[in-house]
Amino acid sequence: MGLLFGICIYLLFGSTLAVDRGNFKTCDQSAFCKRQRAMKPGQSPYRALLDTLELSDSRLTLQLINDNNKVHLLLELYRLQGNITRVKINELKPLKPRYEVPDVLVGDPSTQPLSVLSKDDNGMVLSLGAESQRLIVSARPFRLDIMEGPELLLSLNSRGLLAFEHLRLRKDTQADPEGAEVKENTDGEEQQDEEKKEEDGGKDNEDGLWEETFKSHTDSKPNGPTSISLDFSLPGVEHVYGIPEHADSLKLKTTDAGDPYRLYNLDVFQYELYNPMALYGSVPVMLAHNAQRTMGIFWLNAAETWVDISSNTAGKTVFGKMLDFVQGSSETPQTDVRWISESGIIDVFIMLGPKPSDVFTQYASLTGTQAFPPQAALAYHQCRWNYNDQDDVKAVDQGFDEHDIPYDFIWLDIEHTDGKRYFTWDPHKFSQPKEMLQNIMDKRRKMVTIVDPHIKIDSGYKIHNEISAKNFYVKNKDGRDYEGWCWPGNAGYPDFTNPEMRAWWASMFAYDQYEGTLENLYTWNDMNEPSVFNGPEVSMYKDAVHGNWEHRDVHNLYGFYVQMATAEGLVQRSGGTERPFVLTRSVFAGSQRFGAVWTGDNAAEWDHLKISIPMCLSLSLVGLSFCGADVGGFFKNPSTELLVRWYQTGAYQPFFRAHAHLDTTRREPWLFGPENTALMRDVVRQRYALLPYWYQQFYHAYKSGQPVMRPLWVEYPKDAATFTIDDEFLIGRDLLVHPVTEEGARGVTAYLPGTDEVWYDVHTFQKHSGAQNLYIPVTMSSIPVFQRGGSIIPRKVRVRRSSACMENDPYTLYVALSPEGIAEGELYIDDGHTFDFQTKKQFIHRSLTFAHNSLTSRNLCPECKFFTKSWIEKVFILGAKKPNKVVLQTDGQATAVEFEFDASLALLTLRKPGMNAGADWTVLLQ
Known part of the structure; x- marks a missing residue:
């Protein structure tokens, strides 16, 4: 019944060959985004009250007032070690606490003293320490400018788009959202009058302030409107990157003519390419780059977020115009970025570089570095939904040996369980899991099983009974356990924001709890956005409750916490000695600390092969180095040419796994004739020979936060020719890869950077000069890879059946x-x-x-x-x-x-x- 139900649900919600965009909101259908976006740049209502300034060793605080409604905000400024400035803005006295994201930062960032250089009625100038950096606070209207010498690096609220929807009382209840007694508002009568003006005229429902309906789903919004917004101006910048996950080009596009980029973790079946729709992960980090400098903006907020990007000269800041005048130019580019989140506070880290490597180090100091994986995890993984039974697993394992193709991990999807009950095995198809695992271990290989966070509601299921008994499920707004549909049918969703729940979940991976497991079994967390087939946008209701917080506050953190708890479980089961391997679909800032990520439900199409490169590059730029895409495409059946080219591309991306949908034909690499088997064998063996180099790149990523897979501009930051390249990439500093991603290609043109560099073809040893576009004739056996002159790369060329054997x-x-x-x-x-x-x-x-x-x-x-x-x-x-x-x-x-x-x-x-x-x-x- 479980499989039949799952397939029916899948057919109902996701079987189309392209995403049903009607299942997912546009900005106009998201009330807070529509409200905020309706604001036009102009005079900001916010003013800094300079007489409220307080300065300590670690921070500066200052009150802001909205002159329209007299609400006071508290501005906090921090100068952090490593050339980072932190800006926090919250209500001075909210009716109840607003959500501040925990657990993402690896600790309290180390602060450095701020000092006031000058102050008058118009504002003040603060020293940021290194290299004559200054922070200018303008009072009326409020804005912040970060300067270095005469150069303006970045401005906040220069376009006047700071907006902070304060918590308020609903006019028809005169009680706070939790039914508490109304308290005197310390901001005075004028605020209450202004709230009345805002809520008169029947606009509550019109603007979705207190209730919002999308399709058949209604969000009750018990706290009312709580959204926040802030704009950033970047003079001299034309190229911005990051804010994954989107199926789009590496360089982010302007959004003036369409929707903003959306950050809201969603289960999107066969996503569309080249648009700003939300996908499975949300990392609210943007990098800005020009030939002189690289900077980063980290917007620490886990609620639904939209990011608008515009690039023009019409809306330039006063400082930008002054720079133009001094430089005698009217063509200085500028990029303006606006962040809009549904709830929480403004908590933003401005990473001032100046080099790309500095920004990576700065971000790693805040959220941690990429987990150092077991070496075997960097080898080849074989997966599909689903290997049928133990005999099927044995046959596939033997097939790799018979065809002399190495592999390290074989994977089992949801059908291996007893009726979609995770932490179990199908009693008929996988009746002897330890024997199966031991047979794989005898060949020094490993297995991954899927453990998803939707728990089948079944009184005979131990996992469900314990979560229910411990009261660990997410709640409905009425206090009962939240239930939704997913693969098992009716399912509960554990509250992974609760540390007690995470500790219990981790304990379930112990060998005496997860029966049938051995030390060579690792874990895959899918559907952890969370996916709810019958929920709004295939996800959880925003007014569901996690302890004291609504789901809307924590949504983008859910998958982060699932992977965190799972990784901890794999560490604990070994007594703290063994490194875990956990693959996740849903990510947030800091997810790099817990394992790997893949790009989700792609398709066997050439454009999906191409997009895997900028998607992984974007993830790598924000700390998630261990990234890959399903080789061959998850949906549909690839042509033989596409499959071979995908193996050749995937073998040079950090996470190398073949995976396919239940309805696809089998595609083990020996099923397409001996010539194609030889091509796929060869590139898998290339991967294994390079494992020493991959491993040391991941060691450096773990130690310093530098990405493993890199856009060319990271190593050649002054070369404008590299700024938009996303069909080739670097592995570390020293290997340049230009995969063949065009059907029927007879040649590719690769850009070899570096005026004073030489590059050697790793297959032919031919030497080529840098700073040129090199045309490379290709055959089906070709994958253009070049080693940088000036480098030494170790390989192990005796390839065996698994990495451990080598x-x-x-x-x-x-x-x-x-x-x-x-x-x-x-x-x-x-x-x-x-x-x-x-x-x-x-x-x-x-x-x-x-x-x-x-x-x-x-x-x-x-x-x-x-x-x-x-x-x-x-x-x-x-x-x-x-x-x-x-x-x-x-x-x-x-x-x-x-x-x-x-x-x-x-x-x-x-x-x-x-x-x-x-x-x-x-x-x-x-």
Whole structure:
């Protein structure tokens, strides 16, 4: 019954071959967005009351007043370490607390003293410390400007679009939303009069202030209108990025002629491309970039949010016009951004860069870095909805061996459970889960099962009974447990905002609770937006209740908390020793700390293959490095050409998983004829050979917050030719990838950046100059990949059936020389799966450098203790000159090294130098 019901629901709500846009709101159908967007730029009603200024070591506070309704707001300013400014605005005395997002920041950000440089009746100037940075507070109308020397970096409320819908009493009840006794309003009679004016004329229902209906669903809005808005102006900026998740280009578009970008986590079946519709994740972080500077805006709010972007010269700030005058130009570009959220407070972090890497570090200091995954998670994953039973799993596993294709993880979707009861197994199809897992473990492979956050309401189901008994379900507005439809039928939704609920959920992953599991079983959290098939916009009612808060306040955090609790469960089950792997569909700021994300229900279409690149780049820019798209497309059946090209693209994206819908034909990589099997085998093996490089990139992402998959402008910030490129990308600094994403392509044109750079084709070793558009003829076996001259990349070219089987295999070093004849790289090695690298400093981290005809390995962590059996079996030096002899110096001894030289490619090959990968050594070319 469960599968039949699920399919019926799916057919009812999501079987169309394109998204039903009528299921999801436009701005005009979202009352608060329509209200706020109706405001026109102009004179702001807000004024700063300078005589209320209070300055302490950590913050400055100042009251603002809305001259229209006399409501007072409290402005808080913080100067944070690392060139970050924090701005908070809340009601001075709200009728009840407004929601402030917890748990996303990794701690209380470290503050630095603010000092007042000058003050008069018109405003004040504050010092921001480094590099003559100043914060100018203008009093009437209120606005903030951040300056560096004579340059205006950014303005707040320069367009007068600050708006703060204060909590108020509904005129026909004269009681607060919780029925409490009305208290005297300290802002005086004028506020009450103004509220009466706002609510007269029958506008309550017209404007959706206290109730709103969409299709057949009504949102009761017990707290009334609570939305907030603030505008930011960015003079000199034409390119902004981020605010994922949207199926759109990397560079964000202006929204003047259409809807704003929407941030509201939703289950969208087969999403449309190139529009601002909301998808599964919401990360309210935008990056602004020009050739001089990169900055970031982090809008910490978990409610439904819309982001308007305009770019013009007509609405320039006074400072912008002054800059134009000084520079003798009337063409200085400017981008204006407006953030609108339904509830909560204004809490914004302005990350001032100035370099792209600085913004990544600044954001990581606030929300944390990418979790360091087990190495196996960076290998290849095989999935579909659904592998039928244990025999099917065994046959697929054997198929990979028979066709000599490596893989590390096989996945089971919802049909593996007992009637969609998560933490269970189908008693007929998966009756011996431990035996199945052990058979996979014997091959040093792993499995993932899906555990979704909708819980089947069934008195015979332990998970439901315990959640119900502990009162852990989300509530309706009337206090009863909220119920909705999802795959199991009638379902409850655990309140993951409750830390006690999260702790209980984590405990359910223990081996004695989640029966049939072993240590090689990991987890996938799907449908965690949350998805509710019969709810408004396929989600939860906004007036559902999480403790003291409405769902509208916390909506975009729900999936964040699900993944948090699941990751903690996998850590706890191992006694805190093993790194977890958890894939999530729904994300928020900070989700990077808990695992991986994928781009959801895409389709087997060429445009969906293309869009996977900017979608993952956008996620990477806001901390979520571990990103991928379903290889082959989730919906529909790919042509063989599309499938091969998708494998070639996915193999060079951080999360590499093939996945397909229940109704698609089987597409294991050996089902399309031997020639295509060979093509897919080859690119999967390319992925495995590069695992050492992928792993050290994720180590750096974990340590510093730098993205693994990068737009070209991140490494070439002054090169305007890179600013809109989103059909190619970098892995770290040193690999450039231009996948073939056009049907029937005979060639691609790749931009190779860097005026003084050279790039080497990793397949042919041919050298190409930077700062050029290079036309590359392609066949079905081609995937254009280039290594940057000046880099050293380690590979393991002996590919086996899984990454764990390659643990002690030797390394091959690819040394690509710069025009100056130098190169540098690293080698990072640990056990691949525990926290010992962190808790016991058990890892190897070595610097590899080539200079003056000498290749040297140096220990970057002398206090670290780890031993590897791996050795260096081969070294390729690209762009080399032929030496007379090659000598290895290690442990005070010198030995000759066998070599070959190909003059046509300037390629020097050192064979079996034989040094241990963890040792000090030097190779001299003489």
